[in-house]
Amino acid sequence: MKLIFEKSVSGRGCSILPPCDVESASLPYGLERQNPPALPEMSETDVSRHYSELCRQVHGVNCGFYPLGSCTMKYNPRIDEELAALPGFTDVHPLTPAEDAAGCMEVLALAKRYLCEISGMADMTFQPAAGAHGEFTGVLLIKQYHDARGDKARTKIIVPDSAHGTNPATAAMCGYQVVNIPSAPDGCVDLDALQKVLGPDTAGLMLTNPNTVGLFDRNILEITRMVHEAGGLCYYDGANLNAVMGIVRPGDMGFDCIHMNLHKTFATPHGGGGPGAGAVGCKEFLRAYLPQSSLMQEPGHLQVRAFCGNFLVVVKALAYLMMLGAEGVPQAAENAVLNANYLMQRIKGTFRPAFDRICMHEFVLDLSEFKKQTGVSALDVAKSLIDYGMHPPTMYFPLIVHEALMLEPTETEGKQTLDDAAEVFRSLYALAHSDPERMHKAPHNTPIGRPDEVRAARNPIVRYVPA
Amino acid sequence: MGSYIPSTHDEQKQMLAALGLDDFRELYRDVPEQMLLDHPLDLPAGMSELEVSRTIRALAEKNRRFHTVLRGAGAYDHYIPSIVKYIPAKEEFLTAYTPYQAEISQGILQSIFEYQTMVCELSGMDAANASVYDGATAAAEAAAMCRDRKRRVTLVSAAANPDIINTVRTYCYGTGDEMRLIPEKDGKTDPEAMRALLDESVASVILQQPNFYGLFEHTEQLSALAHENGTMVILSCNPIALGIMKTPRDQGADVFVAEGQPLGMPVGFGGPYLGMMATTSAHMRRLPGRIVGQTVDDKGNRAFVLSLQAREQHIRREKASSNICSNEALCALTASVYLSVMGPQGLAEAAKQSMSKAHYFEQQLCRLPGVRLIHEGEFFDEFLTALPKREAVLSRLSESGILGGLPLKDGVLWCVTEKVTKQQLDEAVSIVKEVLAE
Known part of the structure; x- marks a missing residue:
């Protein structure tokens, strides 16, 4: 389909602004733009149709099942959107005097109360704009804590090899040397491996629990105790909190600080890649190190972005939390776990789960044997699922499982959806044995076929240039 | 009470049964017993959509609405088509x-x-x-x-x-x-x-x-x-x-x-x-x-x-x-x-009007006693002025539905966008004038 620039017609436009009602001022000499930017020139109809056309080439949660592991693609309630779009929120300037923004302050205070209770933390900041940004903020809490004590020898952050790529990248952004430790065969922390690397140079440990293969680490209390004994702190990557919210709290597992992805666990939409919100909570002893905006709050603190974060996303998460309440939060977790186990059970017998035991909110299939038998890869299966109206699972993650497909159905899917999805997996298992070629070429019913990614990287074209 | 879980109670039972389980808690067998929350979360009970809508609307209404915004400093109130x-x-x-x-x-x-x-x-x-x-x-x-x-x-x-x-x-x-x-x-x-x-x-x-x-x-x-x-x-x-x-x-x-x-x-x-x-x-x-x-x-x-x-x-x-x-x-x-709707002309117009109106406002303000630009030099749509009786001026503007400039250490940082009319600017100037004359 055409790019918006290819639809542009010189001289077209929309009628948005009235004529200027004051005398015209002009830029200082030499600072005027030489050529106007080549933005599209469109009528409003053109703009409306262009984006409607683009919209038809997107699979959203509203379009069908979206079991993208690690991403918690649950339904995003429309009411949350409506409330976050209230002019009473959208029109509030962040530097409005606090007494004139009492409603916004109350939103933040309420969201903090809900999330501190769920995470078992004492205080919270909403400044981080995403999960990785939350990790950065959280590890900076750890860094400030050691620095304030004059403990300069702590230069290492321990990260299991099953971790999300953001964990080591975050530790590096915080100036730490990353110590990767191998996981036990079940993806859980290998206590011996952990003990070996702990020492006076340990700043902390970053951990996801349930971990990235969807298992709850039974030794978690032992793990956090060991790190604390070595003088390090424990950071909880909240990416998988949906499995355990209201059931068990990261604070009670021994973690000192945590980020939560409001755009995963608390149902705010992903927006095609963002905005998210990465609320960071901490125990009392880290409270003084939470970031603050130097314009909006107190100067003299660290800060990770302007103002107080993605406020309107917090409004959405608060609406969701209020709706679920004390009993609804654990019910959501229980049903997320039930759905994952049920789907795994229904798929079992064809594709092989990497770990054949009760899982948490997600599970990983190991297709390495299947690939050997049929020549059909995890990628082929993922692409074939598209032809059945499903969004593919996460592929080739975690790195410790080969030919991995990671499925996270979430609690907002019903039994029928899971039964249908299991049938699709069963059909594809059969198809791989009868017509693998068809799967190598999947998907078949999409606007484009498989794109040439190597070409895109070798010869980068990252903007439109008129022919 | 509120929930986005489609499965009925019966379906949940069937699914648990398919796993050979009786109860949700059996799904959490890997979690050490002493760590499981033994009490409900200390949070309000869930609500219906209508109740949530009422509650959050009430919060939005607690914020003061300004019909005129003369504050920027990193967040700008431009017109959104x-x-x-x-x-x-x-x-x-x-x-x-x-x-x-x-x-x-x-x-x-x-x-x-x-x-x-x-x-x-x-x-x-x-x-x-x-x-x-x-x-x-x-x-x-x-x-x-x-x-x-x-x-x-x-x-x-x-x-x-x-x-x-x-x-x-x-x-x-x-x-x-x-x-x-x-x-x-x-x-x-x-x-x-x-x-x-x-x-x-x-x-x-x-x-x-x-x-x-x-x-x-x-x-x-x-x-x-x-x-x-x-x-x-x-x-x-x-x-x-x-x-x-x-x-x-x-x-x-x-x-x-x-x-x-x-x-x-x-x-x-x-x-x-x-x-x-x-x-x-x-x-x-x-x-x-x-x-x-x-x-x-x-x-x-x-x-x-x-x-x-x-x-x-x-x-x-x-x-x-x-x-x-x-x-x-x-x-x-x-x-x-936004850029597609505005086009090159519309964007230029938004820029010119913001700049022109800021200059008009600055000229009017700086005619008042004690109000003057703190810095020399050309500006776009924000400028810093000295302002006598700063707190009183800002609070009177606020009472009239105008969010005035941002108070900084040595002055007030004003911002004007294309959204503000000459009439609104004149109103703001007359309020400042009144307070200064008191």
Whole structure:
């Protein structure tokens, strides 16, 4: 389909602004733009149709099942959107005097109360704009804590090899040397491996629990105790909190600080890649190190972005939390776990789960044997699922499982959806044995076929240039 | 009470039975018993949608509404064309994840490719990323991108927005790198002071155009100084001003960054906003974050994909250029729709009108006793004045539904956008006049 620039017609436009009602001022000499930017020139109809056309080439949660592991693609309630779009929120300037923004302050205070209770933390900041940004903020809490004590020898952050790529990248952004430790065969922390690397140079440990293969680490209390004994702190990557919210709290597992992805666990939409919100909570002893905006709050603190974060996303998460309440939060977790186990059970017998035991909110299939038998890869299966109206699972993650497909159905899917999805997996298992070629070429019913990614990287074209 | 779980109680029982379980708690057998919460969460009970709607609307109503906003300082109250609110609210755009599966994400990928092109058009650069969190993190990420093994120091103009300065400081604290502040002189970056700070350890200098006080900097002169020293120039610009202002590239920038909020996003108590970043071809592979590239599919048709991923955390882990993954894609879409609706003329008009109205307001205000510009020099749509009886003036404006300028240490920083009419400005001036006459 055409790019918006290819639809542009010189001289077209929309009628948005009235004529200027004051005398015209002009830029200082030499600072005027030489050529106007080549933005599209469109009528409003053109703009409306262009984006409607683009919209038809997107699979959203509203379009069908979206079991993208690690991403918690649950339904995003429309009411949350409506409330976050209230002019009473959208029109509030962040530097409005606090007494004139009492409603916004109350939103933040309420969201903090809900999330501190769920995470078992004492205080919270909403400044981080995403999960990785939350990790950065959280590890900076750890860094400030050691620095304030004059403990300069702590230069290492321990990260299991099953971790999300953001964990080591975050530790590096915080100036730490990353110590990767191998996981036990079940993806859980290998206590011996952990003990070996702990020492006076340990700043902390970053951990996801349930971990990235969807298992709850039974030794978690032992793990956090060991790190604390070595003088390090424990950071909880909240990416998988949906499995355990209201059931068990990261604070009670021994973690000192945590980020939560409001755009995963608390149902705010992903927006095609963002905005998210990465609320960071901490125990009392880290409270003084939470970031603050130097314009909006107190100067003299660290800060990770302007103002107080993605406020309107917090409004959405608060609406969701209020709706679920004390009993609804654990019910959501229980049903997320039930759905994952049920789907795994229904798929079992064809594709092989990497770990054949009760899982948490997600599970990983190991297709390495299947690939050997049929020549059909995890990628082929993922692409074939598209032809059945499903969004593919996460592929080739975690790195410790080969030919991995990671499925996270979430609690907002019903039994029928899971039964249908299991049938699709069963059909594809059969198809791989009868017509693998068809799967190598999947998907078949999409606007484009498989794109040439190597070409895109070798010869980068990252903007439109008129022919 | 509220729930988004479709499965009925019976279905849940059937599913548990299929697993050979009687109770949900058996799903949590790996969780050590002593850790399980033994009491309900200390939170209010769940509510229906109608109750939640009432409760949150009541919170929104607790905020004071201003019919006129004369405050900027990093968040700008420009007019948002109606369609700009509706297009990003389409459920597909709203609810999709990052477009990893290109075959069912062409709509999002193409919209980002178009956004990248528009950012390049505004900035004069060759390559833009798909966005970062906001203007302050864009500056901090740009500083990281300009560092190499030898050059580690970042200079930041003291005349930049304090939230930008402090965010850059924070990111530098993270990696253990040094940030030095270039002092300001009469509200602008002091070139002599900057020259004195430049040495072979300085990787980049961050300037803001127009700067925090609304003043135009002598960016070409400052860029030349930096380049003579082998230092890269990061220029943070107001994107509306770019409708009429020389491109950052023509002003000497190597990296362009911006807070994209003025391009169709509400002030929204601080977010979500949009971090814009672009650079020249030479530095494209050092950009952090996602980048969409054009390629072909297996039938040779044009297709778009997430590209150059070898820079990113999921591949490079601790060696990645940044840890960023989620960005502000929907805000980038919002900016694209805004720029498409405004077009080159509309954007220039918004810029000219904001500037003209700010100048009109400044002239009227500065006729009043004791009100005067603190700095000499040309400004865009913000300016800093001395203001006698500051608290009284701001509070009287507020009572009349006007959010006045931002009080700073030595004055009040005013901002006027195209949204404000001459009549509203005259009303504000007459209120200030009244208070000063009392």
